[in-house]
Amino acid sequence: MEYKDLEDLHQHLAILMNEVHLICESINVKYTLMGGTLLGAVRHKGFIPWDDDMDMGLMWDDYKRFRDYVLTMKHDWLEFDLAGDTNNYWGPYLKVYDKRTTFWETDRTKNLVKGIFIDIFPIVYAGDNKEEAFKEFKHHRFLQAFLRRRGYHYHTGVLREFAFTFVGKMFSNKFWMKKINAQYERLCETPKEYVSDMDGNKKGIVPAILFSEFVLMPFEKYNFYCIKEADAYLKLVFGNYMELPPEEDRLSHHIVYMNMRVPYVEFQNRN
16 A cells, blocks of 8 residues: 555545544534544644554443434435444444445455444443453453354354354344443443443553543644543553554555545445
8 A cells, every 4th residue: 555545545534534523513522532543643643654544432421422313314425334223234333434435444344345434432431440341341352252253254263253153143233232232331330440442452441530531632634532641541552652663563454445536335336
């Protein structure tokens, strides 16, 4: 993937993110950039130059309000997916696409092609100590494994794959999402010391206080919300995040094919 292609992708992802930002502002929910996107905001005032995706998160109550709003709204060029609500999607978190574009993602799906996207994660209370939080994290990943085996291909051992795939396909996406949402509701009945996005890795289990304040930060030519304690969060998740990785590790990971000027439906019809 040439650098100019990534720059084009970044420009269109920033436009997509700004549209999501405007929706959040209109319904008064707070979000934060997450993971490598948050790292890019702090270290580069925008995208990590070799990055090819974008992540954001909302605390559970705001996530539910946002989810319920966008899954019923009408929009000229945005499209949202969530397992249990849309077909051919098996992620337990929201994904928003620019349907004016084509993006073929490298993953374990059945070669589904849609538009460029942003992953939108719920951030939930996980426990009053790291041990409790990690136990809930593992429970979520257990439920997630059944859901995702309904549409993704994994290679982690024949017996394990057979068991997860067999049980996963016995029940619907709605069934597994009901289980996952029930865990989130239980955890968020009362505030706890630690939160997690659950669909990341265990380093994302962090003190809840880090997600108590949100501030606008420059990102490319826009301003997007980030947690005020971004530095503390990034140190916990990435360590010395201001140090660039070795040049050989500065790679994009998701792209088979992309076209910012052809709607994915048109691309599918051609192919």
